[in-house]
Amino acid sequence: MTKPDGTYPSTCWECSTRCGSLVTLEDSRVAKVGPNPDHPGSKGAFCVKGIRALPELTYSPNRIASPMRRSGPRGSGQWDAISWDEALDEMADRLLAVRAEYGPESLVGAVSSAFFSRGAMVALLMRSLGSPNWMMNQDLCGGCRALSDKVTGLGIVGGEDVDNTRCALIVGRNPSAADPVQWMGLKRAKEKGAKFIVIDPAETPAAKLADIWMRPKPGSDAAIALSMLYVIIEENLYDRDFVENWTRGFDELKQRTADYPPARAAELAGVSADDIVTAAWLYAGGPSCFVSGHGIDAFSNGVQTFRAFHCLVAITGNVDGKGGNIRVKRPRGFRNYIDILHDPEFALPPDVAAKTLGADRFPLWAGPKGWQTSAHNPTVLDAILTGKPYPVRAMYVSGVNIAVTYPDTRKVLAALKSLDFLAVASHMMTPTSEIADIVLPKTTGLEEEEVSLEPSAQIVCYTNPVKPPEGAARSDFDFTTDLARRLETRGIDTRKFFPWESKQAFNEYLLGDEIDWDLLKKQGWAPFDFKLGNFDEAGFKTPSGKIELWSETLDAVGVDPLPAYETPRAEQSSPSDRKNFPLILITGAREKTYHHSRYRDQAWARKVSPFPLLQIHPDDADRLNLADGDWIAVETAGMDGVCKVKVTITRETDAGTVRTGMGWWLPEADGPEKGALDVNVNVALSYDGPWDPVTGSADTRGLPCRVTPIPESEIPMRETA
């Protein structure tokens, strides 16, 4: 139902920053989306994606208007519009047919993560069919950070108190593009005299403001963190009380860091030893806040790198205090979507859950003891293509464009095309939905209700459905529970996994008994009581009940229990690879206009960021005879795929290192791939390992690469795009 014209508080969930918004309706249409200055989390910060991309997505002529069934060969672009009844009945029948032939675990879901309700819906749908398998993108973004945080026992992800910090240690993160709330807070802290230590190969806006900027070789950050630990321990700068009372393994950590005096770490990482020493003193002075990004995630040594930084947070006592890293608080009785997946009430029998693909090799990531209980994506892709360890033959994807966002695009497309059945819920046609059998239209963040916890501000946020869905779009909760009821009429007991009769009932179940539901709806957020530093009361969720510098959890799965440095992958490559692929590739640089693969069809975004770019240092450009604006091919060792991008010459990237974004495809291009095999960097990346021993993350940066000019005839898009 459309609300009366007026302005409504809401929460933007176009990305995980969750900014407080004000949405204005005029003539029953969304006329404006903007920041909510009274929101205690975002404090008026906002970005252009919330202002422009969300309403344009909602009213886009490219939006899928109704469910569709493929009517021609896979990828032919031939579709018949069908009713929801037809779509969900067919989906139920086809999923059950695959299940009958190959077994329940042959079904798999895919979603971005379980941070949003759609993640829980997809996972529960799979469980209701008896499959433990669902995939998420977090092995590529945030997973190493989350796992390190969990096994160390800190519980600080998302709780950076940047506003009150005296020293921000910003590692592998460009908050100016990735998180306007954090960036505004950092700038306010800087104005009040806070120091910035930035560790990043790229000269980001934060690096430009830094008091100390260290530019490490990609993948070598752990050496710097271990050396800062060395200085802090040797100089007795750590918080002795905190270490004695609340940590375990300090002596072992001291022994490990003894191998990393500044001179050695400086050589390993290619930075100045003096900078390491000064950074250690500054950070230990505190209160200090560790601000990290995906620049040190999605490496095959990502967890150990984060472990080194998390030990820094711990031994300096920057845990759960003003200006440090606040532990995640929650209202009484509150459940997030990940909690549901770990709740025994919604669990599969242990022998079934143990079959989760990848759980045998990455038990802290995949399966019942894994972080979000998901599968290991590369293992799923292999199972689809080889039938081993068992066949995977049908997939349901919601709100994620995995044909673009997973590494090794050719392999991902081959796997998806080989499935017996593929259903995709999406806002618009993407390279993933183009090869589906059934496509379902989803609601946007202006059309559906969502509740979420904001750990940096100790509030619960509310996304307000200010308008009815366009066309036949429905929310994930709505059509997934509808599908579950149809499965029930076909003999599958789905009630256990979907006991809620409405989204309102589901949200009330999540909120617990402390949050004032009326206040939450009225102001778009609701506070709850919390305490800082209540370690006696809250404890630490580790086997020892303390922060584990030496991790019993890692030791139990055969992983080094102490934070470790590993030689970056590029330095481990063979002499011939180093000769043929002489540059180091960094991917994932953020663009303010796009979120991952989204909004690529929006004219304003394409005007601001019209081309996929590769930053290259002037010395490298000279050597390779490249000019600004040249189109080039990027290749990495061992991969056939080639990504085509435009050169931008800048000193923002270091000599020898080239830097690009991710998520590019061309909605206007011909064919089902829509440019995903041309301009998408994932076509040149491998998903086949080496993998982080904890998360199974593949290296998506720090890779040896080469760049070569391409002829005019091979340029994938024109200047007028």
Ligand code: SF4
């Ligand atoms: S940063 Fe932008 S896209 Fe993300 S929640 Fe805030 S306004 Fe929305």
